[in-house]
Structure formats: C-alpha cells, structure tokens
C-alpha cells in the first residue's frame with residue numbers, strides 16, 4: 001500500500017529528488033571539506049582520486065605536507081583520509097587520543113570475506129581485536145623475548161657463515177634468516193631453505209591478500225551490502241572465500257604441528273623449543289580463550305606476514321646505508337674491535353656496551369622506514385576536533401612514516417645516514433635545547449616512528465629489534481660491506497608497495513681477517529646444538 005502511494009507520485013517529484021539528492025550531498029561534502037584539515041582541492045563525488053600518484057604516494061604526500069601543512073586531508077571519493085607528517089601530531093592523535101584513533105578502515109574483501117575477521121592486522125578496534133592483541137603481548141613480553149634469543153643468535157651465526165660461502169647471495173640469505181626466525185618463534189621449527197613448502201604457501205596467501213587490496217577492484221568496498229549476495233550469484237566472492245578456507249586450513253595445520261610436538265614431549269619426553277604457539281596452547285589448556293580453533297590459528301600465523309619481509313627489508317636497507325656511508329661502517333668496526341676484539345663474535349650480552357651499534361639500528365629504521373606509510377592505516381571511531389579542525393568518526397588516518405622520519409625539523413640533513421643522531425649525548429642535547437643543528441626531540445622513546453603508534457603499535461618491535469641487533473652486530477664484526485668500484489648507488493631506488501625494500505644492488509662482502517673467519521666457523525659449530533632443536537619445515 002505504502003509502496004503503491006510512493007510509486008504514484010508525479011514525475012516532477014521524482015525529477016526534483018533526482019536533482020536534490022546530489023545537490024544536498026554536495027553541500028554536505030563542501031561543508032565537511034571546509035571544516036577538515038585543508039588539502040588538495042577535491043572534485044565533487046570523486047574527491048582527489050585523479051590527483052593521487054600511481055607510484056610512491058609517500059613522496060607526493062610529503063610534497064603536499066609542505067603546501068598544506070603537517071596534517072592535511074585527501075578524499076578518496078567521498079571518504080576522507082588525513083595524512084600526518086609530523087611525529088608530535090601523530091602522537092597527539094594516535095597515542096594521546098588512542099581511544100578514538102585505534103581502529104582500522106573497513107577492508108571488506110580482505111578483512112571480512114577472505115579472513116572472516118580473524119586477522120589482527122585489519123581488525124577494527126574492539127573486544128575481538130583486544131583478545132588477540134593481549135595473547136600476542138603475552139608471548140612477546142621482555143621476559144618471553146629472552147626465550148627467543150638463543151635461536152636468534154644461532155641463526156645470526158649461520159647467516160654469517162653462509163655469507164662466507166656465498167657473499168653475492170646476501171639478499172636471499174637475509175630473507176632466509178628473517179623467515180627462519182619468524183617461524184622458529186611462531187612454531188618452534190626453522191626454515192633451512194626458501195624452497196620450504198610453508199614459505200611458498202605463505203607467499204601465495206600474502207599475494208592473494210594483496211591482490212584484494214587494490215583500490216577500485218571490488219565494488220563491495222564502496223557498497224559493503226554486496227558481501228551478502230549468495231555465493232552462487234557472486235563467483236568473485238566464492239573465489240575469495242575458497243582462498244580464505246585454504247589459508248585457514250594451512251594455519252590450523254601449523255598449530256597441529258606444535259600440538260603434536262607437545263604431545264610427543266609429554267609421552268616420549270622429547271625436548272621441544274619454546275615458541276609463541278606453544279606458549280599460547282599451554283595457556284589455552286589452563287584457561288578459557290574465547291577464540292575458535294580457526295581464529296586462534298591466525299595469531300601465530302600473523303607473524304610471518306607482519307615480521308618476515310619487514311625485518312629482511314630493513315637489513316637490506318642497512319647494507320645500502322653501509323655501502324653509501326662508509327664512515328658509519330668504520331665507526332661500527334672501531335666500536336666492535338674495542339669492545340669485543342677479534343677472538344669471539346658479539347652476542348646479546350654485549351648489546352649494552354655497544355651504543356653505536358644500537359644507534360645504527362635505530363638510524364636504519366629511521367632512514368628508510370620499511371612500513372613507509374605507517375603499515376596498515378588507523379581509523380577514527382568518534383568525531384573529534386584537533387587544532388580547530390573537525391575530524392569525523394570513520395576518517396582514515398595515515399601516518400606518513402617517510403615524511404615523519406625524514407622531517408628536517410627533527411632530523412637535520414635527514415637523508416644523511418648518521419647513527420650519531422641516536423647517541424645519548426645528541427638525544428639529551430635535543431631535549432634540553434633544540435636548535436636547527438640538533439633538531440627537535442621526537443616524542444617517542446624510540447626516537448623514530450617506524451613501528452607505528454599507540455594501541456596499534458607493532459607488537460613485534462622488540463623481537464624485530466633483537467633480530468636486527470644480533471644480525472648486524474655479527475655481520476659488522478666479521479665483514480666489510482663495501483661498494484663495488486665504479487657502481488653509482490641510488491639511495492632512493494626502492495620498490496613500490498606497503499613495505500619498501502631497496503631495488504636490487506650489488507656490494508662486496510669480504511671477511512675482515514683469518515681470525516674472524518675462524519671465529520665464524522666455531523660459532524657455527526656452537527649454533528648447531530641450538531638449531532637442531534628446531535626441526536626444519538620440509539621442501
């Protein structure tokens with residue numbers, strides 16, 4: 001009856017509505033544009049879509065920050081994204097006001113159809129997310145991190161030995177090192193070769209997820225209601241779900257590997273290593289964990305996507321920094337020679353006595369932040385006001401780590417790789433009396449923004465830093481990492497994507513002396529006893 005009445009309206013009513021709805025929407029949008037932080041002028045309904053760069057958006061965003069200020073708005077269609085280029089503003093919003101800025105933008109194809117809400121990376125802020133986050137934290141506390149140090153040390157020793165044998169293959173060796181640590185920490189099994197089946201499987205899943213995250217590819221991102229279409233009428237959705245089921249089955253099979261290991265440890269007294277999955281399974285036996293087996297299996301599985309490529313790419317950046325800034329290599333050698341000598345290689349106990357090395361790790365993370373746009377974006381969940389600007393709930397928030405870490409107000413001469421910026425004296429000078437020479441103090445203790453912010457800050461930061469410290473300590477102690485004569489290196493030649501890595505380059509990695517070589521051989525022998533506890537995943 002009501003429908004009949006509506007349909008019987010004269011044509012002029014329909015025509016007026018047809019004109020009025022876009023006009024009212026447009027006025028509403030302009031009103032919002034004027035109240036939000038300024039940015040490049042958007043067009044009605046499409047926003048800044050046509051102005052967005054096809055490649056390396058972080059560079060364009062950095063340029064726009066010089067025109068529109070350290071917090072500006074871009075519009076993807078009618079959806080606002082604020083982009084932040086200053087560490088203090090990033091901390092004020094995403095840390096001090098973290099109750100409002102800790103969600104993720106809705107990613108329907110990836111987060112809801114593929115993963116069915118199981119993966120912490122894209123989960124909205126709320127109970128489901130905090131359950132997973134707390135579990136991850138418990139397995140990554142400073143105390144838990146000490147459990148993983150022996151395998152990190154052993155893998156670093158093996159990496160150094162492999163560099164002796166195959167120095168030109170350094171990039172693949174760094175990748176194997178990072179993957180093996182992530183798998184050993186997650187499941188107590190190492191990766192001996194990048195041809196291991198689990199590695200192929202993980203790459204397949206990561207590529208499948210990345211292929212869903214292409215703006216404009218799926219209408220469901222603009223019209224989420226489409227996710228309710230039955231699978232038979234939406235083959236695209238059935239395909240995504242099938243991949244999701246394969247990934248879930250693979251994740252659960254990995255948990256079963258650890259469950260079986262633990263059962264053998266109980267029945268046969270097998271000595272199995274501590275791992276994040278084992279710690280969580282032990283916890284699950286003692287107390288109720290409100291997650292299905294499928295959802296539980298995504299917790300250890302999330303480590304590979306989040307922690308392997310990021311760590312390997314950061315090590316590649318360290319090599320690029322060293323070949324282009326030989327004075328940093330020399331300074332690291334001087335410190336290592338003075339503190340460690342030539343009769344043994346450094347280990348975690350030496351870290352406290354190696355301030356330059358610790359500063360070098362921080363500078364690598366700052367200089368070319370791997371998660372160049374802050375990893376996965378944040379999203380706000382409540383309306384807010386900041387410096388007189390209105391920021392509505394549902395705004396996407398991008399911390400442009402590139403612009404923040406290379407902001408000359410905080411890091412004078414920002415593209416110069418200079419670990420001394422992070423030495424104690426330099427940091428206290430900055431905090432006491434900032435000048436154009438020292439730059440302003442960064443608000444976070446880390447001194448850079450490469451691990452993100454607030455409640456969503458990278459939970460694996462401590463683990464990643466330990467991997468970087470031990471790998472770089474041993475490599476720099478043992479090797480010269482040098483430019484190849486006649487080659488020009490471009491420190492801006494990086495890949496595209498969410499995580500960046502230097503484009504392929506060659507360098508010369510040569511052992512510093514026969515004494516160093518002998519120590520590496522001894523180290524490998526000592527590492528074997530640790531490595532053999534972590535049975536490798538097969539090819």
Ligand code: HEM
Nearest residue numbers: 121306307310311371374375451452453456457458460464
């Ligand atoms: C150099 C290495 C790494 C870098 C630069 C890095 C950086 C980041 C960044 C920028 C974020 C987003 C933070 C935010 O939203 O504010 C993030 C999130 C995350 N990282 Fe890392 N990460 C690294 C290694 C790791 C490792 C080794 C692990 C595993 C233990 C890990 C696990 C995670 C997880 C699970 C999240 C999602 C957290 C959430 O959404 O609540 N990351 N990481």
